Amino acid sequence: MTIEEISCASGVPKGTLNKLFAGQTKDPQLSTVSAVVHCMGYTLDDLSDDTANGKTQLTPTQAKLLDSFDQLNEEGQIKAVEYVEDLVLTGRYKKCPASGLDAKEA
Numbered sequence: 001m002t003i004e005e006i007s008c009a010s011g012v013p014k015g016t017l018n019k020l021f022a023g024q025t026k027d028p029q030l031s032t033v034s035a036v037v038h039c040m041g042y043t044l045d046d047l048s049d050d051t052a053n054g055k056t057q058l059t060p061t062q063a064k065l066l067d068s069f070d071q072l073n074e075e076g077q078i079k080a081v082e083y084v085e086d087l088v089l090t091g092r093y094k095k096c097p098a099s100g101l102d103a104k105e106a
Contacts, residue, residue, distance in 0.1 A: 001040065009039035 003021065007014045012035050019025045020032065034044055058066065069080055087093045 006036060006039060010035040012036060 001009075003014055003017045006012070007017055012032055016025075016032060017036070020028055020036070037044055037047065069077060072080060
């Protein structure tokens, strides 16, 4: 897309886009970035470091857990969420925020 096309589709003035794309705007407004990103068919989540190709990258353990969860019926999924919430609330199995170690290892 050209700057003119992006300007028309996003409603962001061409001058603002020129400065943005030239790197002259160090801290653009969220509304400006959002308008540009959306007019190009993307979301703000697509800009996150946590995603690659628009999909969140899961660890093998997370993928296995999600696969098992998806095999459960609605009642089983509700129970699984309740169990996980209970494990988190006990604090025994939570990671230590500073070290990344499990609470029982710290």
